[in-house]
Amino acid sequence: MLLTSIDFVIVGGGTAGLVLASRLSEDPTQHVLVLEAGADLSEDMRVKVPGLFSSLMKTEADWGFQSQPQRHLKGRQINLHQGKALGGSSSINAHVFVPPTWNLLDTWDSVLGNQGWNRSSLQEYYAKAYTFPSVDRSLETALGVDGWTSSTPSSASNNGPIQLSLGGTAGHPIREAWAETFRTKGMHMGSNPLCSTSDDAAMIGSFSCLSSIHPKTKERSYAASAYLNPIKDRQNLVVLTSATVERVLFEGADVKRATGVQYKHDGKTHIVSSTKEVIIAAGALQSPKILELSGIGAREVLEKHGIELIKDLPVGENLQDHLVSGTSFEAVDHLETLDDLIRQEPAAVEKAMEEYMTSQTGPLTSIGIRTYAYLPVVSEPGRTIIEKAFLENPPPVGDRRDEVRARAHYEIAKKTLLNPKEPSAAYLSILWQFIFPVDPTSDSPTEPIPGKFLTLGFLLAQPLSCGSVHIGSSDPSSAPVIDPNYLSNPIDAEIMAQHALYLEDIASSPPLSNLLKQPLRRRDPASDITSVEEAKRYVETSSISMFHYAGTCAMLPEEKGGVVDHELKVYGVEGLRVVDSSAVPLISTANLQSTVYAFAERAADLIKQEYGLK
Structure with a gap:
């Protein structure tokens, strides 16, 4: 079906793009047109079956980018995965559905200057995106969610598109052991973190992790299956796959207005016009590329590649991402893990596939991530080290946009990261050996090894290190040049080191320690660290991206380095918005999935209100 008149052209059929398509x-x-560079893989078993998610990496479903060599990660190039399929990264992610700390959302408004973007306005949009799972009261303790029933407000009992579940076998001991371990330490969230009230001063402690896995079908619940498929037959909606947008088109003299886009499909170049808006929703690594190819970006970048300047903006700067590291500890023999699947043992793989295909049960119903914890630096000496790092690494002084933005980020970080009631890392457990990059000077194993393992991982919740993504050519088919600049701010390295050291304490604490062989045995001997300097070296050699990219078309006042305003409109032009993680001004505490859904839901309402739509 072809639309004769297009009101909204949405560039990117990913997580945010399909929310917008559904709502508008x-x-x-x-009349809405979605242009998606990838294919429709909604019937692909690798997408549908939770336990097969890792098989999508570096395939046709993944853009498969790599970073520039990272100076503070021993010169390593880091794999940067981004979904290239209908549903975007929600089609290849690890299903983790966790909230930010709600206090962090308030800073979007109060410190960063984005009017109306705070916990009060956003919580309803988080809830609007999902349906909360029903839980048998008799299983609450085993699932680590005792106390959630009384703390979950009625607003969560909705019918949002994304179907959530507490993935995996209910009787597995990891959730209860995790909850009791942190409860003993005085760091357990007794209430549902997705439904925290405005009275909560902080969100510190452990909780059971919800997954975007349908509780009945045991299949991935994501933007394509949940937002698009139920409404794909609407006569006013067209979704075109394998369509790569090359640039936005503009008209006008003094003030430019976006009038459509140029895209390539089936080897041919096409132009489509919009009567209301072009909405860029290509993600934090691709939206900057499309804007720069269209003439919106830093003057020096565009001049270098011979592109006519439409508007000078810091497009592609402020790239933020979560680094993750961790340690795999050998588990007791009776613990159910996914290690035999990681080793691709034929009998185990065959059995798991049979269980899933015949009864939607077994290890493939989840990927083994069932618990999380939001934690500060716990030790007093560690907090002293972080305080010193803040004193020794002040933000830049000056009036340039990047300097003003850096000071705002520093203000937020200092207030939160030095507060023992605010998290500086998110911890998770993984029921299989995770093969982090190994120190090339060590004898560490680079392939799966025999045995059962429980991995304790942690990610840097609020990095101060920011990077960039820019075009490296005026050729639309060229990959962007991505430099996350990981650990360039020394404060980040100090915080990561402290959390790396704390893994030993968690692994040694009962009842979680009862799931691990004693004394503790590590898959990678290099992860046996006892000092801050050893921890820093391990972080530098082992850390990888969690693929949570944000901030490259930031929603900020223009004088603070913003690309879009608080209505997500690109400064200096008309008829053009950016709605995806690139517009998120400050990265979420942990996984971005829930935040991108909420962000897009609110954006859809802003657009509807402006045009008086139903």
């Missing part, structure tokens, strides 16, 4: 096409008078 609710008004039958509006």
